[in-house]
Amino acid sequence: MSILEDVANFCASHIDPNIASWEAERQMAPVSFYRSAAQLGLTRLEVPEQDGGLDLGFDEKLAIFDAITESSMATAFSLINTHNVANDLARKGSAALKQRFLPGLLSGEVLGSTALTEPGAGSDFGSIVTSAEAVDDGWLLNGAKAWITNAARSNVIVCYVQTDPTAGPKGIASFVVDGTRSGFVRSAPEELAGGHGIGAGGFVLDNYLASEDEMFAPPGEGFLAALTxxxxxxxxxxxxxxxxxxxxxxxxxxxxxxxxxxxxxxxxxxxxxxxxxxxxxxxxxxxxxxxxxxxxxxxxxxxxxxxxxxxxxxxxxxxxxxxxxxxxxxxxxxxxxxxxxxxxxxxxxxxxxxxxxxxxxxxxxxxxxxxxxxxxx
Ligand SMILES: Cc1cc2nc3c(=O)[nH]c(=O)nc-3n(C[C@H](O)[C@H](O)[C@H](O)COP(=O)(O)OP(=O)(O)OC[C@H]3O[C@@H](n4cnc5c(N)ncnc54)[C@H](O)[C@@H]3O)c2cc1C
CATH class of the missing domain: 1.20.140.10 (Butyryl-CoA Dehydrogenase, subunit A, domain 3)
Known part of the structure; x- marks a missing residue:
């Protein structure tokens, strides 16, 4: 598979010479790195061809990300999370969501995140409290997310919320959240013992208004969608x-x-x-x-x-x-x-x-x- 040779060359030229200094500076790879990775196809491996992807299989994706991991698991993990958001949007998103969010993810200009964990709920995902309340022009989202891969920089976030505090897991839904919109307040990234390339961080949703068509998984389907x-x-x-x-x-x-x-x-x-x-x-x-x-x-x-x-x-x-x-x-x-x-x-x-x-x-x-x-x- 020639893409594996390209990936090996890419790691040798773009990651290996830089990873020690990125880590010493406690930084993710720069934006230019993600653009180059996207040019190689790393944000679109499993994405269907009709959405601009390479339509590769899961096993092929694994081989590619294993090669990147040998240079840096943190960088590989950041990239695979953006890739996965792009792939989920391409496969399950409405035409409007794809048009709004897919081009930035595929070009590497924008990073993606999937946000389940909160300051008060990690393993016990069913107990998340970030709320979504239906209002006239959509949904108002309020709450905090923590420990989210790429949150240091991501602007397209599949965010899990509770729509009915009495319903438990059955009330969980997800929205595609835009990190550039008002009501989205990014927290400082985590300072860790290592792995800063993952860009782990959090954000607060403070009366963030999501339109109806930005709902990704409706209430009742969010919990299962997260497990898919x-x-x-x-x-x-x-x-x-x-x-x-x-x-x-x-x-x-x-x-x-x-x-x-x-x-x-x-x-x-x-x-x-x-x-x-x-x-x-x-x-x-x-x-x-x-x-x-x-x-x-x-x-x-x-x-x-x-x-x-x-x-x-x-x-x-x-x-x-x-x-x-x-x-x-x-x-x-x-x-x-x-x-x-x-x-x-x-x-x-x-x-x-x-x-x-x-x-x-x-x-x-x-x-x-x-x-x-x-x-x-
Ligand atoms: C670098 C990094 C990146 C991450 N990226 C993401 C991301 O992109 N999106 C996201 O949503 N989350 C992300 N996470 C969060 C991760 O999913 C959580 O850390 C994990 O689910 C555990 O939750 P917690 O850390 O809150 O620990 P807790 O749930 O508070 O648990 C604390 C300890 O208790 C143990 N424990 C809990 N319940 C039980 C039980 N019933 N029996 C036995 N032991 C138990 C846990 O295993 C753990 O060891 C990331 C975390 C890290 C470190």
Whole structure:
């Protein structure tokens, strides 16, 4: 697939030389980066051809974003979130919504977000309190969102709200929110231990007026709409963890074969060789559990396929990959001695991103809840 070669060249020219300074400045990639990524097609991979997309499959998207993750998971995660908003709008949006919001997303001028989490509700999505009240000329939205990927800069946000506080999950709807409109107040981005390329942040909706045609999922469908695609998201997060483990092992092996200690290369010392053997084994196990989830997601997308069959494989993959990635990357870093900490190597960035992977698209504990539910009689 020639796009994979283009992506490898793009990472080498646009991410690898810059990622350490973006992270040191606690910044996302600049706007020019997203424009270049869009020119390569990275904002339109799964988008249907009639909407200006490449109509690639989920597995092809994964391979491309894995390659970007080897350079920076934070940047890959930011891009994939914009891509997903564009794809959702293209596939489910009205002609008016597409005309208003799709061109900016596809050209990389505008970033996209999907906003479920609030300061008071993360795992317990059904308890969100951002409200939508029907008024004469549309809906008034009020409330706050937190920990939203790309919120540092995004202007097209699929935002989940509660339309009826007595209805619980059945009252949840979503709107496409415009970050340039009055009533949208952006918060300062999160200052984190790493992963600033994700642009995690929040915003307040203060009497934000959404028109009727900006409702994306109506009340009663919002909760389910948020869960549609979650198995794909869990699978690509797992795959990104695999990609970071693979990248870390590659760097550690190269370093370990050239660095000398006590008269031989450090990888020849049994302790370190065995430690990397453990990582290689975990990497292979992760590859297999991710492959099983990818197959289930792809099968669920086929005509007549059952997307629910991907629930467990995706939960297994995300739980396993996120849990093993962090110690595996740390083990690779350990074999490099202090040098592994240098920002010329990706390992410390991968380590922070592996921690983040344990929260996004459902925490590891929520994966346990999902898996445990399948064991109950
Ligand atoms: C970098 C980053 C990017 C993000 N991007 C987005 C985004 O784009 N959109 C979005 O909507 N959200 C996003 N999130 C938020 C993410 O989805 C939440 O962090 C996650 O859902 C967990 O919510 P919480 O952090 O509020 O933790 P809480 O829900 O407060 O939970 C705290 C801890 O308790 C555990 N816990 C909660 N309930 C249970 C239970 N029943 N049993 C056992 N343990 C439990 C959790 O797993 C967690 O470890 C992002 C988060 C990060 C860090």
């Amino acid at each position: 695609g979650i198995n794909g998201a869990r699978t690509y997060v797992a795959s990104m963890c695999r990609a970071m483990m693979s990248s870390s092992l590659g760097v550690a092996v190269t370093y370990g074969n050239s660095r000398q200690a006590f008269g031989r290369s450090i990888i020849e010392h049994q302790g370190l060789g065995w430690s990397l053997a453990d990582v290689a084994t975990q990497l292979e196990a992760t590859r297999l559990v991710v492959a099983s989830a990818v197959a289930a997601v792809v099968a669920g997308e086929q005509p007549g396929g059952d997307p629910r069959a991907a629930i467990l494989p995706a939960a297994y993959a995300k739980k396993f990959a996120a849990e093993v990635a962090e110690p595996a990357i740390a083990a690779c870093l350990q074999t490099m001695g202090a040098a592994g900490l240098r920002d010329e190597y990706p390992l410390s960035r991968h380590l922070a991103a592996a921690r983040i992977a344990n929260f996004v698209d459902g925490s590891t504990e929520m994966m346990n809840e999902r898996i445990a539910a399948s064991l109950r009689s």
